[in-house]
Amino acid sequence: MSRIWETPGGVHPPENKQQSMAHNIGHLPLPATLVIPLHQHIGAPAKVGVTVGQTVLKGQKLTDASNLNNLPVHASSSGTVIAIDDKPVAHPSGLNALCVTIASDGKDQWIEHAGISDFRQCDPLDLLQMITDAGIAGMGGAGFPAAIKLSPNHEKPVDTLIINATECEPYITADDAAMQEKTQDLIQGIEIVGHILNNPSRVLVGIENNKPQAIKALRSIIKERAIEVVSFPTKYPSGGEKQLIYILTGREVPSGGLPSDLGMICLNIGTLIAIKRAIIDGEPLISRITTVTGEACGVNRNYEVLIGTPISHLLAHNEFDERNCSRLIMGGPMMGFSLTSTEVPVVKTTNCILAPSYAEIPSDLPAQACIRCGLCAEACPASLLPQQLFWYAQAKDQERLEAHNLFDCIECGACSYVCPSNIPLVQHYRSSKGEIRKANIDKIDSDNARQRFEFRKLRLEQADEQRQVKREARRLATEQARATNSDAQSGSSAADIIAAAQQRAITKQSTPEQQKAKSERALLAAQSRLEEAENRLTEATAHGTKEQQAICGASLEGARQKVDQTQNRLKELSD
Amino acid sequence: MAFKQISSPHGHNPQNTGWIMQLVLLSTIPGFLALSYQFGWGTFLNLIVAVVTSLTAETAILAFRNRPIAFYLKDYSAVVTAVLLALALPPLVPWWVVVVGSLFSIVVAKQLYGGLGYNPFNPAMVGYVVLLISFPIEMTTWITPLSLLPDGVNHPGLWESISIVFAGNTPVDGVTGATPLDLFKHSNGLVVDQIYQNEALFSQASFAGVGWEWVNVGFLIGGLVLLKTRIFTWHGPLAMLGTLALMSILFWDGGSSDSPGSPIMHLFSGASMMGAFFILTDPVSSAVSNRGRLIYGALIGLLVYVIRAWGNYPDAMAFAVLLANFAAPFIDNYTLPRTYGHTDRRKATEKQEEE
Numbered sequence: 001m002s003r004i005w006e007t008p009g010g011v012h013p014p015e016n017k018q019q020s021m022a023h024n025i026g027h028l029p030l031p032a033t034l035v036i037p038l039h040q041h042i043g044a045p046a047k048v049g050v051t052v053g054q055t056v057l058k059g060q061k062l063t064d065a066s067n068l069n070n071l072p073v074h075a076s077s078s079g080t081v082i083a084i085d086d087k088p089v090a091h092p093s094g095l096n097a098l099c100v101t102i103a104s105d106g107k108d109q110w111i112e113h114a115g116i117s118d119f120r121q122c123d124p125l126d127l128l129q130m131i132t133d134a135g136i137a138g139m140g141g142a143g144f145p146a147a148i149k150l151s152p153n154h155e156k157p158v159d160t161l162i163i164n165a166t167e168c169e170p171y172i173t174a175d176d177a178a179m180q181e182k183t184q185d186l187i188q189g190i191e192i193v194g195h196i197l198n199n200p201s202r203v204l205v206g207i208e209n210n211k212p213q214a215i216k217a218l219r220s221i222i223k224e225r226a227i228e229v230v231s232f233p234t235k236y237p238s239g240g241e242k243q244l245i246y247i248l249t250g251r252e253v254p255s256g257g258l259p260s261d262l263g264m265i266c267l268n269i270g271t272l273i274a275i276k277r278a279i280i281d282g283e284p285l286i287s288r289i290t291t292v293t294g295e296a297c298g299v300n301r302n303y304e305v306l307i308g309t310p311i312s313h314l315l316a317h318n319e320f321d322e323r324n325c326s327r328l329i330m331g332g333p334m335m336g337f338s339l340t341s342t343e344v345p346v347v348k349t350t351n352c353i354l355a356p357s358y359a360e361i362p363s364d365l366p367a368q369a370c371i372r373c374g375l376c377a378e379a380c381p382a383s384l385l386p387q388q389l390f391w392y393a394q395a396k397d398q399e400r401l402e403a404h405n406l407f408d409c410i411e412c413g414a415c416s417y418v419c420p421s422n423i424p425l426v427q428h429y430r431s432s433k434g435e436i437r438k439a440n441i442d443k444i445d446s447d448n449a450r451q452r453f454e455f456r457k458l459r460l461e462q463a464d465e466q467r468q469v470k471r472e473a474r475r476l477a478t479e480q481a482r483a484t485n486s487d488a489q490s491g492s493s494a495a496d497i498i499a500a501a502q503q504r505a506i507t508k509q510s511t512p513e514q515q516k517a518k519s520e521r522a523l524l525a526a527q528s529r530l531e532e533a534e535n536r537l538t539e540a541t542a543h544g545t546k547e548q549q550a551i552c553g554a555s556l557e558g559a560r561q562k563v564d565q566t567q568n569r570l571k572e573l574s575d
Numbered sequence: 576m577a578f579k580q581i582s583s584p585h586g587h588n589p590q591n592t593g594w595i596m597q598l599v600l601l602s603t604i605p606g607f608l609a610l611s612y613q614f615g616w617g618t619f620l621n622l623i624v625a626v627v628t629s630l631t632a633e634t635a636i637l638a639f640r641n642r643p644i645a646f647y648l649k650d651y652s653a654v655v656t657a658v659l660l661a662l663a664l665p666p667l668v669p670w671w672v673v674v675v676g677s678l679f680s681i682v683v684a685k686q687l688y689g690g691l692g693y694n695p696f697n698p699a700m701v702g703y704v705v706l707l708i709s710f711p712i713e714m715t716t717w718i719t720p721l722s723l724l725p726d727g728v729n730h731p732g733l734w735e736s737i738s739i740v741f742a743g744n745t746p747v748d749g750v751t752g753a754t755p756l757d758l759f760k761h762s763n764g765l766v767v768d769q770i771y772q773n774e775a776l777f778s779q780a781s782f783a784g785v786g787w788e789w790v791n792v793g794f795l796i797g798g799l800v801l802l803k804t805r806i807f808t809w810h811g812p813l814a815m816l817g818t819l820a821l822m823s824i825l826f827w828d829g830g831s832s833d834s835p836g837s838p839i840m841h842l843f844s845g846a847s848m849m850g851a852f853f854i855l856t857d858p859v860s861s862a863v864s865n866r867g868r869l870i871y872g873a874l875i876g877l878l879v880y881v882i883r884a885w886g887n888y889p890d891a892m893a894f895a896v897l898l899a900n901f902a903a904p905f906i907d908n909y910t911l912p913r914t915y916g917h918t919d920r921r922k923a924t925e926k927q928e929e930e
């Protein structure tokens with residue numbers, strides 16, 4: 001039995017897990033349409049590789065590229081692509097994103113695919129490529145591409161593989177169900193990953209002690225394998241990657257670092273099952289286990305759901321009562337985000353759809369003053385001081401926020417959960433983080449602009465200098481040439497220049513007739529301006545202020561002088 | 576159908592600020608009962624006057640500040656301030672003393688700073704110190720504990736108490752008397768053993784000082800309840816009591832005529848237990864981190880002892896708490912906990928590195 005370490009803080013919200021564990025994993029009828037967002041992982045989305053009207057088979061890749069950063073997505077059933085456009089997706093921002101919509105043909109016909117029977121004979125790099133091609137991203141919530149985690153790290157080889165079976169969020173039982181019903185797949189997944197990582201010395205399955213069935217199922221099957229199932233007391237958020245690593249190993253992931261810095265890798269149950277399917281069965285990631293729960297649903301159950309299934313389809317098959325639903329949450333009650341529409345599709349990271357009733361999760365009460373009671377600090381698993389962070393978040397004191405390690409906040413929500421004044425603390429931290437990130441980007445931008453400006457100044461100065469040098473060189477050359485010439489052709493050149501200039505001046509001058517016509521036109525214009533000025537003055541004397549009268553008087557005087565001047569000039573020309 | 580967009584976490588534990596304050600109020604009951612048993616109806620009358628004044632003042636200021644009155648009154652913070660002040664005042668003090676103190680606590684020390692959560696000083700203690708400095712005679716006239724009353728003299732009954740408090744009648748001779756800390760301060764030239772033999776306040780005591788020992792036990796019980804219900808952590812109270820005990824051991828001086836008194840007397844006299852569990856645990860004006868609260872509590876324990884032993888006042892809880900309130904933001908700057916993933920604690924004043 002492995003030793004376990006206790007994390008600071010944590011809370012014990014009602015678990016509410018038994019409701020969805022009453023049934024085994026269910027299957028739903030094929031939805032009429034599947035909406036598959038292109039961006040379901042951390043990284044850049046790949047480009048669309050299909051066109052509207054194209055027929056696709058189940059498991060067919062919908063994107064062109066397939067590499068570590070641009071994970072592909074696949075058709076989760078056969079049918080026709082009917083749209084490629086922006087649709088509402090599962091994202092806290094509530095914004096739309098590019099999706100491929102498939103009208104399923106009901107045949108659910110697979111594309112040709114084949115797995116590998118003996119993965120131990122394969123080069124780990126080939127297996128990694130298969131995992132990438134299958135579009136596998138971390139299914140615990142973050143959606144980090146699995147193949148990136150598993151890629152060999154030459155600086156720090158992985159010696160500990162941690163399987164995150166904690167599932168500490170209330171309500172969610174997707175991993176619990178998978179461990180009980182897909183134990184064999186899970187173990188094979190662990191073995192594949194072990195092979196890719198060159199058999200790490202320790203393989204630990206971290207699981208909370210509120211899942212005795214799953215613990216039993218795992219322990220019964222791993223007897224002769226070098227896998228340890230470590231169960232520990234239930235406490236939220238023990239399933240946070242950093243928390244779990246501490247619980248199992250007593251080591252902390254450095255701030256801003258990754259578990260691989262400690263030679264560790266942490267994978268989720270769903271991810272391992274997906275890896276098994278990708279390698280052994282050759283199937284890409286097109287379905288996952290999702291918990292549908294909450295009192296607004298008549299049936300609470302886990303389902304094997306096709307990626308791209310609209311939430312409305314799930315709810316419709318679970319006696320969903322919309323009027324009784326206080327909010328619709330994707331994920332658990334602690335870290336899940338609210339959805340505004342039921343048309344959002346299930347994605348690779350959707351572990352739960354929670355539709356609580358008003359009695360279950362009532363509307364938030366108005367926030368009272370922070371009395372700095374410190375319950376939040378007692379609950380914080382990262383040993384932050386949430387009350388101080390809140391204080392400085394309100395004051396927008398970014399320096400103090402960073403000094404209080406705002407960016408080590410994992411947004412688990414434990415502080416908000418216990419806050420007796422109902423302050424939405426996490427929301428304050430999210431917005432402060434956003435502001436600081438933006439300020440940093442702005443700073444980089446302004447630094448770049450300053451550098452550009454300074455570089456331009458330097459460049460102009462250099463160009464100026466070069467011009468000076470050239471000018472000097474030319475002058476010297478001219479002087480030299482003049483010195484040599486002056487001996488040969490004495491003085492004649494200067495006289496020539498004067499004559500030429502005079503010639504140019506004459507040709508430029510117009511004939512007297514033209515000049516006269518020009519002056520006449522000027523006189524006419526000046527007279528009309530004079531008339532106009534007189535009119536304005538009469539107007540101003542009648543209605544305007546003293547100031548306006550003075551202005552009009554001055555402009556009248558100006559116009560009168562202009563007329564006199566042009567008349568004189570005309571007279572001169574006529575003479 | 577559009578659903579509400581609300582950020583996580585969804586759901587909340589049932590605790591709220593009003594509930595915490597009510598628990599604090601309930602926990603003062605043992606102390607209140609001990610005070611009433613030992614000193615009569617005075618504390619009860621203090622309580623009534625203080626609560627009524629505080630709630631009226633709070634309501635008026637909230638109305639001036641255009642705040643929702645019911646919403647803020649429901650946090651019970653004004654009641655807590657009033658009760659703590661009332662428990663700290665001598666019983667049978669004239670009503671207007673209580674009114675002035677309550678007004679000062681609520682209006683100046685709390686609401687003028689921005690209301691609950693924004694007051695840098697403990698409101699009850701601000702009110703107390705204002706009274707102590709302004710009305711020293713009223714504030715230092717204590718009642719004789721029950722068992723030390725002269726033969727044939729009783730504590731005034733409820734009606735008599737009311738007439739003393741509101742009509743300014745004077746109590747019967749022998750009803751007022753010194754406190755153990757008073758006595759110790761003014762018994763120069765006697766060794767501790769002599770004081771203990773000569774003075775009934777000590778010679779008839781069970782372990783610390785007649786009457787006061789039970790008042791302190793009452794507040795200790797209430798404090799332990801709050802500790803058990805995790806309303807506050809042990810750090811502040813333990814550091815305060817520990818430092819007080821340590822100081823009185825260090826300067827015990829073998830019970831000579833210069834000795835400022837025994838550790839038991841210091842821990843169970845005056846405002847020691849009430850201060851440790853009900854005053855310095857006010858989270859708003861104290862240091863925030865556990866380490867910070869250790870330092871904050873120790874500072875109060877130190878100041879209490881220094882003023883009791885060598886200052887002009889027999890007790891010093893209010894002064895010590897207010898002085899430590901000044902220091903709390905400073906303590907906070909240097910007592911951040913070590914965050915997960917960091918090798919060192921940071922300082923709040925740390926500047927961002929310039930690249």
